[in-house]
Amino acid sequence: MIVKIMDWHPLSILSARSVIASLLFLAYLRRLPTRWSRMQIIGAIGYAGAQSLFIIATKLTTAANAIFLQYTSPIYIALLGYWLLHERPRRADWIAMPVIFAGLVLFFGDHLSLEGLYGNLLAVLSGVSTAVMMLCMRRQRAGVPAYTVLLGNILSAIIGLPFLWRETWTLSYIGVVFYLGVFQIGISFLLYSIAIKHVRALESTLILTLEPILNPLWVLVVLGEVPGPLAMIGGMLVLGAVTARAVSSAGAMADDAVSPRGIES
DSSP states (O other): OHHHHOOSOHHHHHHHHHHHHHHHHHHHHOSOOSSOOHHHHHHHHHHHHHHHHHHHHHHHSOHHHHHHHHTTHHHHHHHHHHHHHOOOOOHHHHHHHHHHHHHHHHHHGGGOOSOOHHHHHHHHHHHHHHHHHHHHHHHTTTSOTHHHHHHHHHHHHHHHHHHHTTOOOOHHHHHHHHHIIIIIIIIHHHHHHHHTTTSOHHHHHHHHTHHHHHHHHHHHHHHOOOOOHHHHHHHHHHHHHHHHHHHHHHHHHHHHHHOGGGOOO
């Protein structure tokens, strides 16, 4: 991961990329709200927690551990989604989740370990924080969820600012921070804030499990580096489960459109 390349403090990286992402969101939203709602504040705290805990976890444990444990967030969304959003997990969700987790285990293979206890715990907490963020953003589906991400980035920038002042800047680090802020965080969360208005919280996080799967596929396309057989099998499991879940969701939405009884509050 790029975060491991930089010798900055984890919170310095968090702050720098959050400043860039905040500017991008401000350019998109064109204004700061005069008041923040409770869901926006809780969601922003969840966002800042997810980002800070994950970036610290990657320094204390393997990148594979950090990614895998953060993607336990569907479990928490499944448990809390009905209570907060009245979105009951469908049978396809319960089928897809164990298949996706099995695929991730195979995909990361030997890179998963029990080493880095504190990093692993922080990665789990990052998954919980991610679930809180997603649930709060979905709760705002009639509003503007992007404000939650804007506030979350502002909080993240403030959290790491004392560490950022002490760092040494190089041209290569400026390029890395710009990439992280614009592409990894800014544009990706901007698109997510738009999508979450139309996609159920649990379904959105299941789709996001494609992210770690697609990284080595791009490496394969660009550099010709072939993943191992277990990684290939795991990737196909995740891709197949997410695709099947999306097809099932499309069918359920079509049924809801025909029958008013299928409409959820």
